[in-house]
Amino acid sequence: MSKLQVSLYRYNPETDSAPYMQEFQVDTQGRDLMVLDVLHLAKEQDNGLAYRRSCREGVCGSDGMNMNGKNGLACITPLSEVVKGNKLTLRPLPGLPVIRDLVVDMGLFYQQYERIQPYLQNDEPAPAIERLQSPEERDKLDGLYECILCACCSTSCPSFWWNPDKFVGPAGLLQSYRFLADSRDTATRDRLAELEDPFSVFRCRGIMNCVAVCPKGLNPTRAIGKIREMLLANAT
């Protein structure tokens, strides 16, 4: 059984003047491992290899990275899905500053998330029990609340690459719509007012890279379309 050729993006600011690709030979024993397992094996060869990981089952969003050119979560991506010609190339998520190896600085991504006020706002006093919501109203949140903030979508979006400080990006906008769509949220007007500028929402060109890479199968482009509709309805 020939070993898997793994090419890893390496950069340690303390010792490297520039990033470089390092080749590893990883013995998978013919198993269809997840990419994260391959990283564990590579780390046993080189203790200094840095990457984030936590739940290893695709719900925490730690190990978003670029695998053979496509963003995704290493822990739920089997080799059979990405490896071509026995070669696997792993790079950090594109468009964000690299801290070390596959670890990127997510600061800008989180800033955009915080900007959309990602929490329920309701100015009416809360009842003694829960606020009621019909199953139909609740259904509107499906496909929105499941976001794990892995940043695979936003870092595959050219609009976010060019204006990460101004364009909210697909992840943030998906969450923005999660609250706009919530029957319990009463801040719709204020939320929309924050979004009508030329950058926050309207930098989306609808190329749907975000949809293609979302490891949870969510559709930020559709959510962005809904926000546009709401803005239009609100302003005309």
Add this chain to the structure above:
Amino acid sequence: MSTMRSLSFDAIIIGGGGAGLRAALELAKSGKKTAVLSKVFPTRSHTVSAQGGITCAIASADPNDDWRWHMYDTVKGGDYIADQDASEYMCSEGPKAVFELEHMGLPFSRFDNGRIYQRPFGGQSKDFGKGGQAARTCAAADRTGHALLHTLYQNNLKNNTTFLNEWYAVDLVKNANGDVVGCIAMDIETGEVVHVKSKATVMATGGAGRIFASTTNALINTGDGIGMALRAGFPMQDMEMWQFHPTGIYGAGTLVTEGCRGEGGYLINKDGERFMERYAPNAKDLAGRDVVARSMVMEILEGRGCGEKGDHVFLKLDHLGEEVLGKRLPGIVELSKTFAHVDPAKEPIPVVPTCHYMMGGIPTNVHGQAIMQDADGNDQIVNGLFACGEAACVSVHGANRLGGNSLLDLVVFGRAAGMFIEGALNEGIEYLDASASDVESAMKRITRWNESEGGETVPELKRELQDIMQTSFGVFREEKNMVEGVKRLEELRERIANAYLPDKSNTFNTARVEALELDNLMEVAEATAIAALERKESRGAHSRYDYPDRDDVNWLKHSLYFPAEKRLGKRDVNFAPKTVDMFEPKVRTY
């Protein structure tokens, strides 16, 4: 250590999971100078993986539901060593805490009348076990933990909580009087080591399932808080009590929620027999987790396991239909396809009992204050140290936790700790400052790794530790095997004390974090091993071939592990709830 930077807070919360974030939210609202210190970005904490729901008598599925019934289930589920005052507090305060979550925006699934959806879970009953199966677990599809954790993080953002994200707490700092006055922590991104001073230090560091080779737990669940507290000399309670979840995906270890069985799924052996009918004629597949896990192992040991090796059983869901699966269990469908290569709408999922939850932990009262024993065996509060969530042992789970009670534990006791600390800070807390030598002794461990110059490396030692625990301290335990395990752990401790960290760089050095985590795994493993060996009975999740029966004469007690002498003592279980009659220990059947 004169060059070390220090930060000062009223309260520092170590851990950004459900319990930590709930405590932080309470303190942030009060305007106290609080920080959450978490080794991962908070929404990457293991709470995110909780699936089935949060059990609480909010009287939605059944308008006549009563928190006392929930309390009865909890005490019985814990095989009668759950503290009844704490269980009473959790079950009666629970609805408040759950409604608060809903008001914060948690996207619970709904019934047609608009109220929160509740599903049946294991060990739930109406009317103190006499009224049949209850449906008491509030759910957001099968992603309740994710929804809960994100909601709490979002509300902390709203209330401007200070976050020290991707910081790693190394060890506690104690002053000359033995009060906890902060910790040593490392900023993972830069490698800078900082002295964090605080009047209240809250351990919300979660579980330590990674001491086992096969676990549903995240890779980050390394018992850091337990390790820190043990090294600081504080006792641990009920560490032998580890829950093995019946339905971990065979081979991968990832969890499949008990909600699958709550929605009508059931377990079958290789003959297609629904074998739980034999072991628990009433509750069947919804018996306590310890009961179901043991039954599964019995089936496997008696040759009725599935697969080529006969080493697992099947969870059958296909009869529920695609619509129910899509609406109520969408995450399970995803996980099964990814990790078992099985579509549950068509085929059963191969499952096996897998280490899931640590019932033991830092003993606390209902306010989250850590407890130790004085020389006469009386409870004594540890000044400055608090714990909540899985790291704590209040104890509401006793010898076996009920499904859905962990999320409730997090929010109820996270909230309680926050409220208590706020009050205490208002009254004024003054502890002696830590001296330079106090700080230095908390630095010992990280200094040791940084100066290591050769020896065995972390991954191999960790694998060995997990192998020992898996072999000697699994679902069924017995003396000879455990003695062997304890001995191997003793040797391993020596080797870990001389292990080697090759990479000494500062920037995002995950190897250093993993080395520090290994020390904690070691502490937890040893506490577990010694407690398991010494508790000479079978109770809840702790089942021994050599002592197959529950021994209420000698062991209707918490165990208390003292790290300095590696000795196992006992502590009384609380049988004095404030507003209801206590529940007498009875034979536990389902």
Add this chain to the structure above:
Amino acid sequence: MVTNITNLGRSGLSDWLLQRVSAVILALYTLFIVGFLLLSPGLDYAAWSGLFSATWMRIFSLLAFISLAAHAWVGLWTVTTDYLKSTGVRVAVQLIIILAIFVFLVWGITVLWGA
């Protein structure tokens, strides 16, 4: 809210709407012209100038010119803010674009109404 003073409508929504409305007008205009050319095989100067001497055609053409100007400005403004990160360069290029669009627009109007 990201504030910006150089875009046309001061609002992403109005820019976005303008872009779509102008696109529809330009599409209709293009269809009309192409259709006219196809349906007039022996097209000569008289027919062509006859078409453009009709008032409705002049209005339609003017609408198309203005739409083109607006469409171009919104589009090019977006391109400059994406790719030109140096403020000086970006403002300079934007000024040149404004000037060009202005010249083309005035020139177009002169051609249309000037005869």
